[in-house]
Amino acid sequence: MIRPPFRSPSLRWQALGWQALALAAVALIIVTFARNASHHLAARHIATGFGFLREAAPIPIGESLLPYTPSVSSYGRAFLIGILNTLKVAIPGCLLATLLGTLIGIARISPIPLLARLAAVYVEGLRDLPLLLQLLFWYGVFQALPAPRQSFRPLAGVFLSNRGMRLPALAWQSGFGWILLAALAGLGITIVLARRTALSPHRGRRLAAFLPLPLFPALVFAVTRPAIIIEWPALHGFNFQGGMTISPEYAALTTGLVLYTASYVAEIVRGGLISVARGQWEAGAALGLPRAAVLRLIVLPQALRLIIPPMTSQYLNLVKNSSLAVAIGYQDVVSIADTTLNQTGQAIEGIGLIMAVYLTISLGISLAMNLYNARLAQRAR
Amino acid sequence: MARRLLSALVTVVLALILADIAWHFFSWAVLHAIWHLPENAAHAPDTDLCRAAIGHGACWAVIREKFRFILFGFYPYDAQWRPALAVLCFVALFALSLAPKFWRPSLILLWIVILAVVGVLMWGGVFGLAFVAADQWGGLPITLILATFGLAAAFPLAILVALARHAEGLPVIRMLAIAYVELIRGVPLISLLFMSSVMLPLFLPTGWDIDKLLRAQLAFVLFAGAYLAEVVRAGLGALPRGQYEAAAALGLSYWQKTRLIVLPQALRHVIPMLVNTFIGFFKDTSLVLIIGIFDLMTTGRTATLEPAWQGFGNEVYLLLAAIYFAFCFIMARISRTLERRLAAPHQDIEEPA
Numbered sequence: 001m002i003r004p005p006f007r008s009p010s011l012r013w014q015a016l017g018w019q020a021l022a023l024a025a026v027a028l029i030i031v032t033f034a035r036n037a038s039h040h041l042a043a044r045h046i047a048t049g050f051g052f053l054r055e056a057a058p059i060p061i062g063e064s065l066l067p068y069t070p071s072v073s074s075y076g077r078a079f080l081i082g083i084l085n086t087l088k089v090a091i092p093g094c095l096l097a098t099l100l101g102t103l104i105g106i107a108r109i110s111p112i113p114l115l116a117r118l119a120a121v122y123v124e125g126l127r128d129l130p131l132l133l134q135l136l137f138w139y140g141v142f143q144a145l146p147a148p149r150q151s152f153r154p155l156a157g158v159f160l161s162n163r164g165m166r167l168p169a170l171a172w173q174s175g176f177g178w179i180l181l182a183a184l185a186g187l188g189i190t191i192v193l194a195r196r197t198a199l200s201p202h203r204g205r206r207l208a209a210f211l212p213l214p215l216f217p218a219l220v221f222a223v224t225r226p227a228i229i230i231e232w233p234a235l236h237g238f239n240f241q242g243g244m245t246i247s248p249e250y251a252a253l254t255t256g257l258v259l260y261t262a263s264y265v266a267e268i269v270r271g272g273l274i275s276v277a278r279g280q281w282e283a284g285a286a287l288g289l290p291r292a293a294v295l296r297l298i299v300l301p302q303a304l305r306l307i308i309p310p311m312t313s314q315y316l317n318l319v320k321n322s323s324l325a326v327a328i329g330y331q332d333v334v335s336i337a338d339t340t341l342n343q344t345g346q347a348i349e350g351i352g353l354i355m356a357v358y359l360t361i362s363l364g365i366s367l368a369m370n371l372y373n374a375r376l377a378q379r380a381r
Numbered sequence: 382m383a384r385r386l387l388s389a390l391v392t393v394v395l396a397l398i399l400a401d402i403a404w405h406f407f408s409w410a411v412l413h414a415i416w417h418l419p420e421n422a423a424h425a426p427d428t429d430l431c432r433a434a435i436g437h438g439a440c441w442a443v444i445r446e447k448f449r450f451i452l453f454g455f456y457p458y459d460a461q462w463r464p465a466l467a468v469l470c471f472v473a474l475f476a477l478s479l480a481p482k483f484w485r486p487s488l489i490l491l492w493i494v495i496l497a498v499v500g501v502l503m504w505g506g507v508f509g510l511a512f513v514a515a516d517q518w519g520g521l522p523i524t525l526i527l528a529t530f531g532l533a534a535a536f537p538l539a540i541l542v543a544l545a546r547h548a549e550g551l552p553v554i555r556m557l558a559i560a561y562v563e564l565i566r567g568v569p570l571i572s573l574l575f576m577s578s579v580m581l582p583l584f585l586p587t588g589w590d591i592d593k594l595l596r597a598q599l600a601f602v603l604f605a606g607a608y609l610a611e612v613v614r615a616g617l618g619a620l621p622r623g624q625y626e627a628a629a630a631l632g633l634s635y636w637q638k639t640r641l642i643v644l645p646q647a648l649r650h651v652i653p654m655l656v657n658t659f660i661g662f663f664k665d666t667s668l669v670l671i672i673g674i675f676d677l678m679t680t681g682r683t684a685t686l687e688p689a690w691q692g693f694g695n696e697v698y699l700l701l702a703a704i705y706f707a708f709c710f711i712m713a714r715i716s717r718t719l720e721r722r723l724a725a726p727h728q729d730i731e732e733p734a
Binding site for chain 1: 388391392395396399550551552553554557564566567568569570571572575576579580582583584585586587660664665667668670671678682694695698701702705706709710713
């Protein structure tokens with residue numbers, strides 16, 4: 001930190017003066033902008049405020065997690081659908097990018113030269129091309145698939161066509177909620193048990209810790225016995241019916257984001273892993289710990305301290321980059337806000353909402369990651 | 382032994398997969414590719430031949446037909462040597478700026494001169510060059526203009542913001558700097574571009590009509606300023622405290638201290654990071670596609686959307702990829718060389734005995 005440049009009383013007044021001036025300049029700009037904006041809006045008869053959120057929205061929405069009818073449902077609901085669509089890309093995107101990136105990062109330090117070389121080419125290649133170009137490419141790929149009648153059928157009940165991927169779906173039964181709850185409880189108990197038994201020399205005891213995870217939901221299933229109905233997609237005329245769809249837009253956006261972000265994650269993981277000294281592996285082995293335990297208890301905690309802060313910014317980047325959806329016609333929050341502001345003319349409110357949504361997500365992710373990081377740092381001491 | 386066997390097995394399988402991919406690509410891009418197209422009755426290229434080859438052969442004829450448009454957009458055809466020369470100016474500027482030999486104050490002068498030359502070439506209207514309005518510009522020069530002018534304006538802004546964020550005696554100024562950086566970094570670039578294209582005209586007094594390209598440029602400056610400010614801040618933070626104290630002991634004023642002691646060392650420290658940020662920024666200029674400015678990405682996309690040439694997106698995307706990759710890859714390589722060189726003990730700084 002720079003020492004305060006102003007120390008004597010007269011200089012302190014000077015410091016106050018400069019700060020007042022800066023504040024006044026910012027305030028002046030804001031007031032001028034606001035006055036100009038209200039003048040323009042009045043001249044063009046554009047409404048102000050967020051009242052439009054309750055009006056009916058004539059936006060056609062292709063995919064939505066909530067019930068929606070164009071011209072009946074409100075702009076507010078359309079926005080909510082947009083936010084959910086953003087999360088629908090962002091959450092699986094972050095998980096898959098982490099998974100793929102970790103694999104590629106490990107491949108980069110693999111002792112097999114060809115594998116390491118390929119991973120390096122992947123990382124270099126994808127980082128040096130604009131994400132938008134990659135998204136347009138993937139969208140082109142998914143659109144170039146054959147029409148539904150000639151669709152690929154890689155597995156029974158799976159159809160790949162230019163309308164997207166059609167999969168069999170499990171019809172939701174009320175009993176599934178309990179099974180899900182049991183699975184969560186099993187997961188919690190497994191985590192606690194696994195921690196306790198990690199150092200145990202008995203292989204059986206270490207494995208037994210993972211039993212609650214499959215056992216709990218299986219038990220609840222055996223007791224409640226909900227009906228299992230699978231909806232199979234079938235070709236009717238020119239399109240499919242039944243089952244669930246992954247749209248080409250969603251597939252292109254998720255594929256592009258995951259492959260692009262994975263190239264950054266790979267470098268972070270590689271950096272973290274090579275930062276842990278070789279002696280740490282050897283010391284763990286000398287203690288008689290199994291290799292997996294050395295990785296989990298000794299190497300990973302040290303690598304994670306280096307990996308997590310840059311990883312946070314990659315997750316944030318992925319969320320922000322998902323806004324490129326608008327270029328390939330996936331209706332995320334930016335795309336819906338853009339349509340809204342074109343229809344209502346309320347640009348300030350529309351852009352304000354976009355910014356509010358992303359700021360909330362950004363601050364949420366940084367907060368969660370900072371908490372996790374603080375815990376790791378504490379444990380490391 | 383088992384390990385070696387596994388390693389050999391993985392290598393063989395990977396090599397086979399690679400060979401298969403390479404063969405398919407070679408067959409598509411060379412063996413079955415179509416380079417020439419016959420003319421149809423309307424003296425336009427007859428794309429039926431290419432259409433028949435979709436799926437197994439590349440149609441390089443689309444590049445032959447469209448590459449001038451992709452590179453220079455709607456710039457008058459006969460005057461396209463001017464944007465071509467401007468592109469060369471930019472390349473020369475980057476090359477000189479990345480060579481440590483040229484890192485001296487006169488480099489700033491060089492930037493001003495070259496950017497002025499680019500302006501004259503693109504606009505014309507003097508020295509017998511016909512005037513070309515900015516809305517006719519397009520393609521690669523727009524991408525380079527957005528990136529370069531954006532950087533040139535964002536860099537001084539970033540230094541000021543980073544210094545403001547580091548100024549302990551001025552809490553209000555510090556908070557303003559933090560608010561700016563966090564706000565910009567928390568939202569996607571697209572929202573800033575939308576802001577520049579639809580919101581900014583509302584904020585300006587009646588009669589102030591700023592060109593669309595300039596508005597997008599402003600959004601880029603705000604965006605890059607925030608990210609570069611964080612990089613500069615990292616440099617300021619990495620400077621040993623003794624440097625600040627020694628400067629203060631010499632009785633230097635704040636600005637003297639900053640200009641002579643703090644900034645030269647802090648910036649030197651973060652040069653590789655600055656280059657990396659610039660690469661990201663160069664790629665991000667492609668987002669202007671969404672607000673309809675004709676940069677390289679937009680001209681490429683437009684070329685693929687023309688009805689006669691639809692279906693040959695991959696060929697055009699490959700050309701775009703090659704251009705973006707060339708710029709980014711070279712900059713990334715230089716960044717890595719600089720990193721290594723700067724990490725080595727400085728021979729040019731005399732250590733006190």
